[in-house]
Amino acid sequence: xxxxxxxSFIWRYLERSCSQVMQFVVSIVLARLLAPDDFxxxxxxxxxxxxxxxxxxxxxxxxxxxxxxxxxxDFSTAFWISLMxxxxxxxxxxxxxxxxxxxxxxxxxxxxxxxxxxxxxxGTLGSVQEAYIQKHFLFKKLFFRSIxxxxxxxxxxxxxxxxxxxxxxxxxxxxxxxxxxxxxxFFMVPWKPAFEFSAANAKNxxxxxxxxxxxxxxxxxxxxxxxxxxxxxxxxAILAFYSRGSSFPNIIINNVNTSLHSxxxxxxxxxxxxxxxxxxxxxxxxxxxxxxxxxLMAVLAIVSEPLVKILLGEKWLPAVPFIQIYxxxxxxxxxxxxxxxxxxxxxxxxxxxxxxxxxLIFYLLGLFICIIFFESAIYFALIIAVTSFLSFIIxxxxxxxxxxxxxxxxxMDILPNFLLSLLVIGIILPLNxxxxxxxxxxxxxxxxxxxxxxxxxxxxxxxxxxxxxxxIKR
Numbered sequence: 239x240x241x242x243x244x245x246s247f248i249w250r251y252l253e254r255s256c257s258q259v260m261q262f263v264v265s266i267v268l269a270r271l272l273a274p275d276d277f278x279x280x281x282x283x284x285x286x287x288x289x290x291x292x293x294x295x296x297x298x299x300x301x302x303x304x305x306x307x308x309x310x311x312d313f314s315t316a317f318w319i320s321l322m323x324x325x326x327x328x329x330x331x332x333x334x335x336x337x338x339x340x341x342x343x344x345x346x347x348x349x350x351x352x353x354x355x356x357x358x359x360x361g362t363l364g365s366v367q368e369a370y371i372q373k374h375f376l377f378k379k380l381f382f383r384s385i386x387x388x389x390x391x392x393x394x395x396x397x398x399x400x401x402x403x404x405x406x407x408x409x410x411x412x413x414x415x416x417x418x419x420x421x422x423x424f425f426m427v428p429w430k431p432a433f434e435f436s437a438a439n440a441k442n443x444x445x446x447x448x449x450x451x452x453x454x455x456x457x458x459x460x461x462x463x464x465x466x467x468x469x470x471x472x473x474x475a476i477l478a479f480y481s482r483g484s485s486f487p488n489i490i491i492n493n494v495n496t497s498l499h500s501x502x503x504x505x506x507x508x509x510x511x512x513x514x515x516x517x518x519x520x521x522x523x524x525x526x527x528x529x530x531x532x533x534l535m536a537v538l539a540i541v542s543e544p545l546v547k548i549l550l551g552e553k554w555l556p557a558v559p560f561i562q563i564y565x566x567x568x569x570x571x572x573x574x575x576x577x578x579x580x581x582x583x584x585x586x587x588x589x590x591x592x593x594x595x596x597x598l599i600f601y602l603l604g605l606f607i608c609i610i611f612f613e614s615a616i617y618f619a620l621i622i623a624v625t626s627f628l629s630f631i632i633x634x635x636x637x638x639x640x641x642x643x644x645x646x647x648x649x650m651d652i653l654p655n656f657l658l659s660l661l662v663i664g665i666i667l668p669l670n671x672x673x674x675x676x677x678x679x680x681x682x683x684x685x686x687x688x689x690x691x692x693x694x695x696x697x698x699x700x701x702x703x704x705x706x707x708x709x710i711k712r
Contacts, residue, residue, distance in 0.1 A: 249377040257384035258489045264392035264411075265485070266549050271399040272407065274482075274553065278474025280408045281481045282342060283351050285462040285469075287358060290331055292451070292458040294324040294362050299369040301443040308373065310432065315439045317366040317431040324362035331355045342469060346405070354409050360416035364423035371427060383422045391415035456594035460601045460625075464618045467605065476615050482550075483560020483619070484567075486542065490534050491568040506583030517641040520580050521651065522705055527572035528652045529695075529702025536659040537687035539565040540666050544680040563619040567626045569656075573648065574626075577633040580641065589636050596632050601625045654700050662691050 269277070298316040302308050335351040371379060395411025403410070424430070469477045509515045538545075542561040546554050581589055604621035631645055638644025666683045674682065695703040 249381055253377060253381040253384050254492060256381065257388055258492055260385075260388045260392060262489050264388070264395060267396050268399050268408065269482070269550050269554065271396070272404065274475045274478040276405040276408060277481065278469065278476070278478035279344070279347065279350065279405055281465060281477050282469045282474065283347060283354050285465045286331065286338060286351065287354060288462055289458050290327045290355070290358050291361060292454045293327050294320060294358055298443050299365055302366070302369040302373060310429065311434055311436050312439050312443060313366055313370060313429055314432045314434050315436050316369070316443055318435055319440060320362050320365060324359050328355050328358050331358070350405065350409055354412060357412055357416040360420045363420045366431070367423045367427040367429060370429045379426045383419065383426055386422055387415055387418040391418060452591040453594040456591075456598050460594075460598055463601075464605060464622065467609065468615050468618060471609070472615055479554070479557040480560050480615050480619070482554060483557040484564045486545070486557075486561045487535055487538055487565045487568045490538065491531060491571050506580055510584050513641045516580060516584070517643045520576055520637070520641065520643060523576045524573060524648060525651050525655070525702050526705045527576065528569070528655045529700065529706060531572055532569050532655045532659040533662055533688065533691040535565040535569040536663050537666070537684055540663060540687065541680050541683045544676045547676050548680060559616055560619050563616070563623055567623050570626050570630050573630045573652070574633050577637055581636055584640055586636065586640065593632050593636070597625065597629045600628050654698070655702050658691060658694055658698070658700060661694060662687050665690050
């Protein structure tokens with residue numbers, strides 16, 4: 239089982255890494271060809287698409303992975319339910335497009351919402367097959383799917399941007415990617431939906447997925463509400479800088495975080511009866527993931543300004559402070575992922591819903607303070623940072639009772655990784671005073687930062703390094 243999990247993690251990580259790198263390259267080219275306002279308008283629409291997608295999935299995919307004896311009837315039942323819900327949600331989105339456009343006082347958004355909303359239907363067609371892949375650890379297929387989808391859709395978007403299609407270059411790129419992904423999932427995954435449905439199986443899936451849906455809705459609402467407010471209070475350009483700022487560290491964290499959750503959740507589900515093994519696996523996952531993520535976030539925060547100048551140009555410099563704040567936010571993400579994966583794998587989806595309600599209260603309170611007292615989008619990012627730390631505390635509390643692995647023990651496990659990352663910041667930050675060229679400053683800080691982290695890890699015998707080497711040897 240450990241070898242299977244490691245093998246799956248490697249393929250999932252390779253898939254996320256390659257797809258993120260290719261998407262990043264495409265986005266860099268598009269950022270140079272298009273205006274920040276174009277990206278801001280797309281960000282506005284994607285908020286509503288993301289919320290709609292949560293309703294369409296209905297927590298059924300996670301329920302399929304969590305259920306130990308899920309059969310073909312379960313998968314077909316989940317597929318038809320998801321598809322019917324997606325059709326209904328898209329219809330609502332279609333007719334709500336004028337309301338969304340009126341809210342932002344921009345009539346251009348009406349056709350954009352209606353066309354981009356089609357990605358919701360296409361995504362639903364392949365979502366149950368993705369759950370099948372997770373359930374059976376077939377992550378190698380995702381690797382080849384991503385390569386076959388991102389390259390042609392990216393080239394298509396770049397060509398449209400070059401020929402001055404503006405915002406529609408981004409819209410058609412997204413739609414093309416969703417269509418290709420749906421096609422490849424159909425041909426690559428051995429499971430195919432059958433014309434069969436079971437009300438009893440649906441009820442069983444909803445008993446877990448329904449509770450989880452509440453948590454997912456709250457989480458999606460929490461992740462996107464500030465984007466709605468920023469887009470309304472400020473401008474599409476400011477939202478574009480905010481979104482771009484969060485996307486830079488997200489490129490790094492998404493590789494590890496998505497890979498970790500995709501593999502860890504089904505792995506924990508398979509051993510859910512043995513709480514000691516669950517704790518051991520969770521403990522190693524937290525130490526290893528933060529050991530990898532925290533130095534990368536620390537170095538990225540320091541080199542963010544020269545990096546933006548090199549890749550995007552001077553017009554995107556307002557995104558730098560958002561990058562730096564989100565580096566801290568995303569450094570905590572593996573802690574959220576691992577804790578929630580453990581709770582879900584143990585079948586406690588109701589706890590996750592309650593947690594999300596508490597996190598939402600803190601989040602809304604922070605947004606209220608920002609709207610009333612502050613007039614800068616920077617404070618919205620800072621509020622997200624504060625609520626992210628509070629979310630870590632809330633997510634870790636149930637695991638104290640479930641597997642005897644609570645907040646304080648987790649903090650002691652990750653503290654060496656965070657302290658070592660602060661040491662790296664102290665080493666490379668003074669290099670800004672050398673007044674080097676942009677390229678020299680970026681590469682010197684990045685190299686010294688990573689090298690010093692590895693050196694001091696070995697010097698101080700950091701546990702994360704030993705876990706990392708152990709996995710490499712396996």
